[in-house]
Amino acid sequence: MAHEVIRHQLPLFDEDGRAGATDDEHGRDLYYLPDLPEEDPYAAGHRTCAGCGPAIQYRWVLKAAGQDTVVAGPTGCMYVANSTYLCTPYTVPWAHTPIASGGSFTSGMAAGYEAMIRKGRYPGPYPNILVMAGDGSASDIGIGSISGALYRNHDALFICYDNECYANTGIQVSPTTPYAGMTTFTPFGKAIPEGNKLPPKNLAKMMAEGHPHCYVATTTVGYPVDLMNKTRKGLNHVGAAFLHCYTPCQKGWVYQTSMTVELGRRVVESGLWPVWEYDPAEREYHYFHPPVQRPVTDYLALQGRFGHMLPEHVATMQTGANRNWEAIGMEVPRHLRDLEDPGRHQRLKDENYSMPLNRGVGA
Ligand SMILES: Cc1ncc(C[n+]2csc(CCOP(=O)(O)OP(=O)(O)O)c2C)c(N)n1
Ligand code: SF4
Ligand SMILES: [Mg+2]
Numbered sequence: 419m420a421h422e423v424i425r426h427q428l429p430l431f432d433e434d435g436r437a438g439a440t441d442d443e444h445g446r447d448l449y450y451l452p453d454l455p456e457e458d459p460y461a462a463g464h465r466t467c468a469g470c471g472p473a474i475q476y477r478w479v480l481k482a483a484g485q486d487t488v489v490a491g492p493t494g495c496m497y498v499a500n501s502t503y504l505c506t507p508y509t510v511p512w513a514h515t516p517i518a519s520g521g522s523f524t525s526g527m528a529a530g531y532e533a534m535i536r537k538g539r540y541p542g543p544y545p546n547i548l549v550m551a552g553d554g555s556a557s558d559i560g561i562g563s564i565s566g567a568l569y570r571n572h573d574a575l576f577i578c579y580d581n582e583c584y585a586n587t588g589i590q591v592s593p594t595t596p597y598a599g600m601t602t603f604t605p606f607g608k609a610i611p612e613g614n615k616l617p618p619k620n621l622a623k624m625m626a627e628g629h630p631h632c633y634v635a636t637t638t639v640g641y642p643v644d645l646m647n648k649t650r651k652g653l654n655h656v657g658a659a660f661l662h663c664y665t666p667c668q669k670g671w672v673y674q675t676s677m678t679v680e681l682g683r684r685v686v687e688s689g690l691w692p693v694w695e696y697d698p699a700e701r702e703y704h705y706f707h708p709p710v711q712r713p714v715t716d717y718l719a720l721q722g723r724f725g726h727m728l729p730e731h732v733a734t735m736q737t738g739a740n741r742n743w744e745a746i747g748m749e750v751p752r753h754l755r756d757l758e759d760p761g762r763h764q765r766l767k768d769e770n771y772s773m774p775l776n777r778g779v780g781a
Contacts, residue, residue, distance in 0.1 A: 419538075420536045420537075421535055421536055421537070421538045421542075423532055423535045423536060423542065423543075423544050424535075424542050424543040424544065425543060425544045425573075425656065426486065426543055426544070426545075426546060426653070426654075427654055428482070428483075428484070428546075428650040428653060428654055429650075430647045430650055430651070431453070431643050431646055431647055431650075454481060455481050455482075455484065457481065457484060457485055457509075458477065458480070458481060458509070459480035459481070459483065459484070459485060459487060459489075459508060459509050459510040460473075460476045460477045460479075460480040460481075460507050460508060461507045461508075461509055462507070463505070463507050464499055464500045464507040465499045465500070465502060466495065466496070466499040466500070467667075467668050467669045468668065468675045469666075469668040469675035469676065469677075469678045470495075470499075470667070470668060470669075470678075471579075471581060471639050471664075471665030471666035471667060471668070471678050471681075471682070472495060472496050472550075472552070472579040472581055472665045472667070473496070473499075474639045474665070474678060474679070475550070475577075475579050475639050475645065475663050475665045476496060476500075476550060476579070478639070478642055478645050478646050478649075479548070479550065479577065479645065479646070479649045480508075480510065481646065482645075482646035482647075482649040482650050483546045483548060483649060483650075483653060484546065485509070485510060486510075486543070486545050486546060487510045487511075487545060487546040487547075487548065488510065488511045488512075488513075488527060488545050488546070488547055488548075489508065489510060489511070489512045489513075489548055489549070489550065490512070490513050490514075490515050490520060490523050490524050490527065490548075490549040490550075491512065491513070491514055491515070491520075491549065491550055491551070492514075492515045492516065492517045492518075492519065492520040492549070492551045492552070492555040492560055493514070493515075493516060493517040493555070493586070494517065494551070494552035494554060494555055494584075494585070494586050495552065495581075495585045495586040495667075496550060496552065496579065497514050497586075498586050501514060515549075517554070517555045517559050517560055518555070518559050518560040518562075518563060519560065519563055520549045520551040520555055520556065520560050520563060520564060520576070521549070521560060521562075521563030521564035521565070521566055521567035521568075521576065522563040522566065522567065523549070523563075524547060524548070524549040524567060524572070524574050524576065525563075525566070525567040525570065525572045525574070527547050527574070528547050528572040528573050528574045529572060531544055531545060531547065532544065532573070544573070546575070546653045547573070547574040547575070548574060548575040548576070548577060548649075548652075548653070549574070549575075549576055549577065550577045550578075550579050551564070551576070551577070551578055551579070552578070552579055552580075552581065552584075552585070552586075553578055553579075553580040553581065553582060553583070553592045553593070553594040553621070554583075554584040554592045555578075556576075556578035556580075556621065556662075557578065557580075557592065557593045557594050557619050557621045558592055558593050561621075564576050564625075564660070565625075565628065565629070567658060568625060568628075568629040568632050568658045568660060569629055570658075571631060571632070571657040571658050572657075572658055573656055573657055573658070574658060574659075575649065575652040575653050575659045575660075575661060576658065576659065576660045576661070577649075577652075577660075577661045577662075577663060578621060578660075578661070578662045578663065579663055579665045580594050580621075580662060580663060580664055580665055581665050581666065581667035581670060581671075582594050582595050582596060582599060582618070582667070582670075582671075583595055583599075583601050583667060583670045585667050585669065585670050588602055589601050589602050589667075589669070589670040590602055590603045591603040591604045591614055593618065593619035593621075594618045594619055594621060595614050595616075595618060596614070596617075596618050596690070596735075597612070597614060597615070597616065597617050597618070597731075597734065597735060597738070598612045598613055598614055598724060598726075598727050598731045598734075598735065599613065599614050599723050599724065600613040600614070600722075600723045600724070600726060601613075601614065601670070601723070606726040611726070611728055611731070612726075612727065612728070612731045613726060617738065621662055622634055622635075622636045622660070622662035622694075625660045625662070626660075626696040626703070629658070629660070630698060630701060631657065631658075631698050632655075632657065632658045632659055632660055632696075632698055633651060633652055633655040633657075633658075633659040633660070633695075633696065633697070633698055634659070634660045634661075634662075634695075634696040634698075635648045635651070635652070635659075635660075635661050635662070635694065635695040635696065636661075636662045636663070636664075636691070636692065636693050636694055636695075637661065637662075637663050637664070637693060638663060638664035638665075638682035638683075638685060638686060638691060638693065639663065639664065639665055639666070639678060639679055639682040640664075640679050640680070640681070640682025640683035640684075640685070640686065641682065641683070641686075641693070644693065644706075645663060648661055648695065649661065651695075655698075657698075664682060664685055664691050665682075666678045666681045666682065670723070671721045671722070671723045672721060672722025672723055673720050673721045673722065674720070677720055680720075681717070681720065681721075684712065684716055684717040684720070685717055686706070686708050687708045687710045687711060687712045687716070687717075688711075688712045688713065688714045688716055688717040688739055689711065689714070689739030689740065689742045689743045689754075690714060690717060690735075690738075690739050690742065692705060692706075692742055692745065692746050693705070693706040693708075694706060694746070705746040705747060706746075707746065707747070707748055711743070711748070711751060711754060713736065713753075713754060713757050714732065714735045714736050714739050714757075715732060715763070715766070715769050718732065718735065718766055718769075719766055719769040719770070724766055725766055725767040726766070726767070727765070727766040728765055728766075729760040729761070729762075729763035729764060729765065730760040730763075731766075732757075732760070732763040732766060733757065733758055733759060733760040733762070733763055736754065736757045736758050737758045739754070740754055740755065740758065
């Protein structure tokens with residue numbers, strides 16, 4: 419006799435009921451204070467860099483998922499820094515997978531739990547099953563195995579923590595490295611003054627358009643409640659879900675350590691990272707419209723990886739951001755349209771608040 423597979427339904431955090439919230443001068447709520455779970459399945463004691471965005475994402479995702487969770491992690495910083503011999507920050511089962519196999523390994527876990535529960539060999543309920551893969555893994559080396567898992571609709575959450583580079587091997591370019599983002603494989607120089615010439619791969623849209631039966635969303639570490647709620651929605655969705663999360667890399671991007679969460683807001687407010695949710699039932703996108711629209715320089719100038727940009731590169735970036743505003747149904751204000759003109763810019767390293775020119779990534 420087949421046993422019934424009982425699944426968790428995790429309640430969502432109330433985004434409007436944040437106690438003690440305070441608005442800044444732009445009306446942004448700076449202090450998210452929801453009733454967070456006390457449990458920390460990703461505990462203190464790991465070895466990531468100070469200010470590491472992926473570590474913040476890991477902590478909030480696992481807080482949202484809770485104790486009845488199994489996690490996989492393909493090779494990358496978040497495997498290497500979290501699995502020193504005989505030491506681990508996880509209080510839930512965790513497994514390392516080869517960089518290309520995050521999708522296939524997680525499919526196997528999902529199918530295995532489902533089969534064991536049906537046969538009465540595991541009492542259930544069906545645990546929260548998730549994988550957190552870097553952008554190198556999820557958008558490049560392991561994209562095939564994740565796409566296969568989404569297509570077959572295994573009941574699991576597939577997350578890309580996106581630090582826009584192959585960080586663990588020394589900050590090399592990846593398909594999600596932004597235009598003009600300097601990496602060790604895209605140095606700027608006389609021949610290629612912008613460093614990276616290519617725009618980033620639109621991974622989340624590929625996943626949503628290519629797997630229309632899946633729940634797909636984007637988020638950033640700048641919006642903790644959004645990140646945790648999308649984690650829970652992805653886990654509650656019966657079938658495969660994909661979450662693409664922007665996670666700054668302090669070492670690779672060269673910024674002040676305390677600015678990780680602020681960058682997660684500014685990348686959205688400058689139009690460079692649209693935050694949205696794709697609902698597979700309606701087959702529709704729901705876009706977040708930030709209350710503030712900034713010039714891209716408010717974001718770029720905080721990071722050494724962009725310090726070499728010339729006026730024409732900054733203007734190209736603003737043009738791309740303005741296209742994004744239109745794509746999510748927002749008006750482009752006059753002052754942002756004007757900034758498409760290179761004549762309105764100076765070299766980025768001469769901007770106010772600019773970080774010093776990158777002396778070599780991670781130096
Ligand atoms: C097939 C294969 N190619 C290359 C490597 C070397 N490698 C180990 S970690 C890593 C970087 C992974 O980048 P990403 O997935 O973005 O994670 P991050 O290091 O940025 O956290 C690479 C290329 C590997 N382990 N396996
Ligand atoms: S190199 Fe970047 S992603 Fe890796 S641990 Fe350091 S801050 Fe985190
Ligand atoms: Mg990466």
